[in-house]
Amino acid sequence: MSKDLTWLMTSLIEQTPGVVEALLLSADGLKVTCDGQLDTDAADQMAAVCSGLVALGEGFEAHCAAGRLRSLTVALSDRQVVVMEAGDGTILAVLADAEADTGAIGAAMVQLIERVRRHLNIPVRTAPTPTP
Template sequence: MTPETDHTWLLDRLLDDTRPSTKHAVVLSKDGLKLYDSGGLSEDQAETFAAVASGIQSLSSSASRALGDGSGGVRQSMSEFDGGLLVIIDAGDGTLLAVLAEAESDPGFLGHKMTELVEQIGSHLISPPRDAEGIGRS
């Protein structure tokens, strides 16, 4: 990742605004590739986090198509589990923002802060589509 595309400072700002309940954040492409993360996780853990978030968002999109208005649109997905809370939102063209927080976190506040960040800097969070060989197109 080049300095021009490394926006980890954006994730640091989000975590600072939502501490102490938040643990990690990752920006990922909708197909599950980690673009950048807040640190604190190994590379394998961050990639797993991105893959899990992508999978949950994909299932939510399928539910929207089958049970919602048929568009597949998802504003936010949340998974609450023993020891944690995972919130995922659409973060721009082809990207998602996922945050892992303590189980006791306020999901409404967290979702609000995530949406606020995306509204302020969403243009930095765009992932161009990849062609069949997995190489980004301009």
């Protein structure tokens, strides 16, 4: 994966009305990159929470036999979070104003992912094998 994808997160915010933060994370909940607005602690916490959301969504996927998880939206009183798979082992998450158009946000996220998907894959981490 390319080292600096901050510009992607910044462009998503600048080009999508209502989006205030954007974050790319690994499926196991580690921050890969985010826009310049998020401090390190907030980005790490958001990455962990969004990874958990995807895990919950995948639980419904298995329980309902309704196909693969495409996206999740969490509506809060003042904000909303939209989360979707961005590549193998990668998740894209945005925080937006409560009244922002989730359809437009989702479309912008899909467009970004389609443009740069080959740069967004993260190999699955494995535990190191102990040496005798």
